[in-house]
Amino acid sequence: MATHYQVTTTTSTEDDATALAQLCVERRLAACGQVSGPITSVYWWDGQLQRAQEWRCTLKTSAQALGPLKAALREAHGYTTPEIVATGIEDGDADYLAWIDAETSPRSPAGPGPSARAPGDP
DSSP, rough: OEEEEEEEEEESSHHHHHHHHHHHHHHHSEEEEEEEEEEEEEETTTTTTEEEEEEEEEEEEHHHHHHHEEEEHHHHHHSSSOOOOEEEEOOHHHHHHHHHHTTTSSOTTTTTOOOOTTTTOO
């Protein structure tokens, strides 16, 4: 079982994808959320072949935050059946993975909890 995950979902607008990323990062369910797009998706829905412009939201999280992250996405997502795909990170830079752990760790009521520099910070 992986200890870190990259979780992907898609939305119909950039604003929706950004809102999901912000929600998950604010709740410390993801250390980072990246929004990319537009992308073109082709899929079957309601018995018809569909084609839609979508935006991708990619979230980096720890194994301990994965379940709550998926639940938050299901609750906040505008789609009836949202794409929520978690891919285990097989290997990665040790400092980056430690940063994910620190940013998705439970916080104590007394303070913000552990924090490492964000990737790219001096």
